[in-house]
Amino acid sequence: MSIAETVLKPQVPSGWLDPTKLPSNLMSHYIDPSKMEWAPSKFPGITTKVLYADPESGMSTILFKMEPGAIVPLHEHTAIEQTYMLEGSLVDQEGAALPGHFVWRPGGHVHQAYSPNGAVLLSIFMKPNLFANGTEFFVK
Numbered sequence: 001m002s003i004a005e006t007v008l009k010p011q012v013p014s015g016w017l018d019p020t021k022l023p024s025n026l027m028s029h030y031i032d033p034s035k036m037e038w039a040p041s042k043f044p045g046i047t048t049k050v051l052y053a054d055p056e057s058g059m060s061t062i063l064f065k066m067e068p069g070a071i072v073p074l075h076e077h078t079a080i081e082q083t084y085m086l087e088g089s090l091v092d093q094e095g096a097a098l099p100g101h102f103v104w105r106p107g108g109h110v111h112q113a114y115s116p117n118g119a120v121l122l123s124i125f126m127k128p129n130l131f132a133n134g135t136e137f138f139v140k
Helices: 003-008
Strands: 046-053 060-066 070-076 081-088 090-092 095-097 102-105 110-115 119-125
Touching: 081 090
Parallel strands: none
Antiparallel strands: 046 060, 060 119, 070 110, 081 102, 081 119, 090 095, 090 110
């Protein structure tokens, strides 16, 4: 048996779901962001691709593109936020995240950030941020 056959047709222990017979609500969701359009946000110079959003829990995964000089205005993270920098930089009062960097912020963290030279970043939110100017979060 080849490695592919071993991986794709595992021996399933009693009481486990067979991964080859999962119901549709438990199946993987494959997304190709390169085929998605960048959507404008409520903030100048920032566009998004929403890869995952759960309106019930508020959890979301968003790909952001920031033009040079774009600002994310003052906001509070209501739960942990995790960001992986793909391109460019994101700067706030505490430091700069550069390509390949990972930064996470706990719930209650407040900051304002900008991208001096533009950026592409992937962020995972457990709950939507609250913006001081009253602007709604990127997803509902």
